[in-house]
Amino acid sequence: MPEKFTRDKAEPSTRSGVLFIDKPAGLTSHDVVARTRRIAGTRKVGHAGTLDPMATGLLVLGVNASTRLLTYVVGLDKEYLATIRLGVATTTDDAEGEVVSVAPSGAVEGLIAADIRSQVEALTGDIEQTPSSVSAIKVDGQRAYALVRSGVEVKLKARPVTVSEFEVVDERAATTADGAQVVELEVRVVCSSGTYIRALGRDLGAALGVGGHLTALRRTRIGPFRVDEAADLETVIVADALEAPATTASRLFETLELTAQQSIDLGHGKRLELGDTAPDARGPVAAIAPDGRLVGLVSVASGRAQTLVNFPPDQQSGADARSAGGDS
CATH class of the missing domain: 2.30.130.10 (PUA domain)
Known part of the structure; x- marks a missing residue:
């Protein structure tokens, strides 16, 4: 963990409450929990809803007895802001994976805004979604991402999810560091628990015939809780930030x-x-x-x-x- 997140361990505490953290990029949700345990002086800390290391945004933590509330937070609907890159597909459906395909020259430039929005609409509502193979879903008792990293081919089953809102906020042409022509979409998604935004980017790119993956992801809301009420992980004083x-x-x-x-x-x-x-x-x-x-x-x-x-x-x-x- 980066040195700037190191802080002396607090005195043991039985104080209970809910903590809202704006997770920075580069840390796992478990990293955030581990740090909170140290500075709150208790091992009884849990979180409701994992965020990938690349992702930022709202993470809801329960401290001591308030971990009992997390069960009721996990299943709430969520809102995300994301960047989808059309024209390149990766092994992980996000920017951390290896490139597996690049759209032929002219394919991305030929995309029509109306076609993009049509396929976005097709991915809105009650849909069947196949999670990314590097998700945290368990297969035979092991995390899918761990199996993939060990060389095992993983095929996950599609599952029903609800994407209640899928909005293209901005669209722009861009060029990657390798010279590939791509289209960057800034999107806002409101969805049910269990929806993978990476998979939406992958499926949108596949439907348009050019491939796609996620380059940025930020969770802005879980149920009634919004990221603008969250504390910064680097400076948070847990005792002051806890909500009763x-x-x-x-x-x-x-x-x-x-x-x-x-x-x-x-x-x-x-x-x-x-x-x-x-x-x-x-x-x-x-x-x-x-x-x-x-x-x-x-x-x-x-x-x-x-x-x-x-x-x-x-x-x-x-x-x-x-x-x-x-x-x-």
Whole structure:
């Protein structure tokens, strides 16, 4: 890891919260987690949604008990800004791979903007997508990228994904360092979890008959969380940047304001009788104590609340919740 990201290990901490980091290029998501563990003083750190080393942008981390919230973040829709280079295909479908094909002279220059947009539309909506062979998908217990790097040929199955928005923001002609004529597309993509933007670039290039790959990728949003609220990895002070579990949960779910006694009962695993006026909830509900602490996530049906996930007070005190709170 680059020296500029080295920082002395913090004192052990049980402080819980959610941390938004703007991941720089060149680091893996695991690198970011490892550094956060060191400066936060706890090994209980996880992330929701891997970013490739080449990619930048929003990485959502859970610290201590808040790792329990990550399950509900992973599946949220995501927004990306990306650069697709048409005219060159690579082994990895991005700029880190070896070139496997270059479009013949004149092929890229002959591309028509209307044809590009037509193929973009064909890759929008509910589609079947074959992930890149160097993805983190497991094959027989091993990561696909590890198998590929060891010389094993990997063929992954297509899977359904949803690309709700695929917009060409800018289009320009360019020349690579090797003298190849290419077209650079700046695109914005909103998609379901599990969608590979590299694969969109690859498939767009293939559909146009010239090949394509990704040269830049930035994740700008995961569900309600945006990159403009993320901290810089080099300078972040974790204790100051943590968003309280109650704040994050309130952004994700409906909330249930508890009484002091209800907070105690729910913490002990008891069902709460809310009465006939309590509407059923389709998903988890964030149960909030009077002091602002997240007691747990509950299901609400037939006037009863039952715990789905507990957030024990020894992991996140009410005082910590208030001091760690962020804007919602």
